[in-house]
Amino acid sequence: MALDERTLFAEKPETRVGRYQCPKCRRTAEYRIRWVRRSKNRLPAGADEADRKKFEKLRNYLLRLDDEVTCTSCGKKFEIPSQHSLMFEDQLAGLPNEEDLEREIAIASGEPEPAPDNKPTLPSRFTRKPSGWK
Helix, strand or coil, X not given: CCCCHHHHEEEEEXXXXXXXXXXXXXXXXXXXXXXXXXXXXCCCCCCCHXXXXXXXXXXXXXXXXCCEEECCCCCCEEECCHHHCEEEHHHHCCCCCHHHHHHHHHHHHCCCCCXXXXXXCCCHHHHCCCXXXX
């Protein structure tokens, strides 16, 4: 029996935030991207042994629906890079956030952690209350 993909997966729409750079104005912004999460459903009745083996190999995945976004700065539509149009759920689990990743890279490279910026105090002429026009 030939199985249809729609009978094997349960579809659930979701919205995820993606960070992309506009090719025209070169500004990076976060955009809301529509995805469909396809999770393995149960095996339909009437499936033979070959279908069971195929079903065991299936993985849950996310499929991107949006191909273009509109830049928030200049208003030009641009295409989202296509290398992430399909993502498996096991690739998403355990991804570090950017701060943790930068910290791990700094530790691995042997660089000391950057000290917090100690800015010099401003002279009083910049901090006193203005007296107004005379």
